[in-house]
Amino acid sequence: MPKVIKDPLFDLIKSLSKSEKRQFKLYVGRLGTNEESKFMQLLEILDKLQQYDEKEILQHKNIKKRQLSNLKAHLYKQILISLRLNPMHQNIRLQIREQLDFATILYHKGLYNQSLKLLEKAKTLALSNEEKNMAYEIIELEKVIESQYITRSISNRADELTVEAKNISQLNVISSKLSNLSLQLYGIFLKKGYVKNDEEFREITQYFKDRLPSVAIEDMGFREKLWWYKAHLWYSFLVQDFLSCYRYALKWTDLFYEQPNMMVLNPVFFIRGKQYLLEALFFIQDIPRFKEALLKFEEVLQKDSFPVRENVQSLAFLYLYSHKLNLHFMEGTFQEGTQWVPKVLQGIKTYESKLDEHHIMIFYYKIACLYFGMGDNKKCIEYLHKIISNKSLEMREDLLCYSRILNLVAHYEAGEDYHLERLIKSTYKFLIKMEDLYQVQKEMIQFLRNLGDIYPHEIKSEFKKLHAKLKALEDDPYERRSFLYLDIISWLESNIEGRSIPEIIQKKALTRK
Numbered sequence: 001m002p003k004v005i006k007d008p009l010f011d012l013i014k015s016l017s018k019s020e021k022r023q024f025k026l027y028v029g030r031l032g033t034n035e036e037s038k039f040m041q042l043l044e045i046l047d048k049l050q051q052y053d054e055k056e057i058l059q060h061k062n063i064k065k066r067q068l069s070n071l072k073a074h075l076y077k078q079i080l081i082s083l084r085l086n087p088m089h090q091n092i093r094l095q096i097r098e099q100l101d102f103a104t105i106l107y108h109k110g111l112y113n114q115s116l117k118l119l120e121k122a123k124t125l126a127l128s129n130e131e132k133n134m135a136y137e138i139i140e141l142e143k144v145i146e147s148q149y150i151t152r153s154i155s156n157r158a159d160e161l162t163v164e165a166k167n168i169s170q171l172n173v174i175s176s177k178l179s180n181l182s183l184q185l186y187g188i189f190l191k192k193g194y195v196k197n198d199e200e201f202r203e204i205t206q207y208f209k210d211r212l213p214s215v216a217i218e219d220m221g222f223r224e225k226l227w228w229y230k231a232h233l234w235y236s237f238l239v240q241d242f243l244s245c246y247r248y249a250l251k252w253t254d255l256f257y258e259q260p261n262m263m264v265l266n267p268v269f270f271i272r273g274k275q276y277l278l279e280a281l282f283f284i285q286d287i288p289r290f291k292e293a294l295l296k297f298e299e300v301l302q303k304d305s306f307p308v309r310e311n312v313q314s315l316a317f318l319y320l321y322s323h324k325l326n327l328h329f330m331e332g333t334f335q336e337g338t339q340w341v342p343k344v345l346q347g348i349k350t351y352e353s354k355l356d357e358h359h360i361m362i363f364y365y366k367i368a369c370l371y372f373g374m375g376d377n378k379k380c381i382e383y384l385h386k387i388i389s390n391k392s393l394e395m396r397e398d399l400l401c402y403s404r405i406l407n408l409v410a411h412y413e414a415g416e417d418y419h420l421e422r423l424i425k426s427t428y429k430f431l432i433k434m435e436d437l438y439q440v441q442k443e444m445i446q447f448l449r450n451l452g453d454i455y456p457h458e459i460k461s462e463f464k465k466l467h468a469k470l471k472a473l474e475d476d477p478y479e480r481r482s483f484l485y486l487d488i489i490s491w492l493e494s495n496i497e498g499r500s501i502p503e504i505i506q507k508k509a510l511t512r513k
Contacts, residue, residue: 007052009076011353013043015310016079020086021047027082038062039075092129092265096122100138112145119145129265130222132175136168171224177213178227184211185234194240196438196478201239208235222262225255226269233276240477245280246289253277263300267307268315270300275319282326283484287509290330294323314354317347325366329487332505334373341367361387365403369486372406373501377414381407402485404430405444409491424448440482443469460496467492 016024028040045057058065084094099122106115119138126135143161188204195201212231220228229252236244252273256263263270274297281290300306301316321344328337344363348355368383384407387400404427411419431445447466454462470489473479483489490504497504 009072010046010049010052012076012079013046014353020083023086024079024082027085028078038067039071039078042071042075092125093131093134096126096129096131096134096138099125100134100141103138103141107141107145116142116145130262132168132172132221132223136165136172139165139168171221174213174215174220175224175227177211178224178231181208181211182227182231182234185231185238189234189238194478194481195238204235204238222255222259226252229255237276240481242280242283245276246284246286249273249277249280260305264305264307267309267312271312271315271319274300275323278319278323278326282323282330283481285330287327287330290323290327294320294327297323310354314351317351318355318359321347322363322366325370329366329369329373329505331509332373332502334370334502337370338374341370357390361390362399365399365406368403368406368410372410372413373505375413375500377410380410381414384410399485401431401434401441405448405488406486408448409488438479438482439476440470440473440479440488443473444488463492463495467496 024043025040028037041060041062042057045060045063046052049056054068057063057068063071099118103115103118103122106112106118119142123135123138123142126132126138139161143158143165146157146161185208188207192200195204208231215224217225217228229248233245233248233252236242236248253270256266256270256273274293277293278290278297281293298320301320306312321340324340325337325344328334344367348360348363352360364383364386368380368387371377371379371383384403387403388407408420408423408427411423428445428448431441431448434441443466447462450462467489470483470492474483474489487501487505490501490508493499493504494501
């Protein structure tokens, strides 16, 4: 399959709505000579293409190869200018930036009092919306004007500006340190994953304590608190303290409920906070709070006041439907969960350019688990094949690991014995190549290695032995998360007791309500 060429201009054009295209044509047409310009012809050509193809573009006689690079750069810039002027894309940050730009122009024209008045309004707007970096930039320009003794302002104006600059600078430093720490912890998670033993726990705890700024929470504003909660949440995730994850994610999202205007200004931060809240509740298997949080999340997304930008919509789809599926795993209602499969597949198609391949594969894995849970093993195998056969995909090893294990189990349940021996060998070879295996994975490898030598009448006995080993690991703080990828214990109990997987899980769910 030929690799699809990604082109920034092409992707930008494909993201434009009909109204945005119409506005761009009006924007370009403000000067008659631009209407038939070459970059407009380039826009029309790219808009009609299904995928970027330079050969197709150059077939049009008016566009030469030596011109193409400059034409694309010019068109890209003009589209961005047009989008900036679109009321749909006007937000507080752009309004503050615009006022600062206007004030700078007035300053350079020698209209100092007019400039200062605009700066004061822009600063008030910035501070009321927690845009402290821009507020600091505004104060710096105010200081430039006042320091020249041009305006003959009140005598204590210099002191006021100095104090303002100092206070905002200190908060910006705190925010920067906390955001750096949050990003560093996320980087560690991507490289190493969750801590796997007490030694790693001590190392990451010391790392966190050494970099956490000493500041009282009551002295922080919205943005500083947000980064404070994010840093603590990422630390809690790393050490697998999911109850603390829930507490900090709850504090994070409560910030937005306390200041709804921030939800409109920072919808992505709100959505991410909800994602971590729901993920933490899934990890601790708190069904009542999970259902309540999911309902509140969906209610917010349906409000007219909530932004409907492309990046917001794609994230909302990703996390909302991911957790709708998670709820069915928690309750053991696999048959009911398949109602969401068509909507998930449609969403993947709609937001394909906005979703990374890793998250698409996670959806496929969740769908496979739904079908496995309801006993449709062939459908399960079909979706797992999409993951296992994807050779270009870079995704977390643990997900690939459980995809292969589930694939093997689904083949066994489907009675496809003619594939089993080959699958056992390929799965075993894949697993032994993995580094830093959890004990759960090691036990599965050992079981799989011996599976081919087990006689049919011995299989239930072997299931019981594996169940006893895994059950001992279920409450281990470093191992228990493994069972959320694949509820292998419920599958084993299903085979041992002769009951369906939904029955087993639903009985467990009742004890958690």
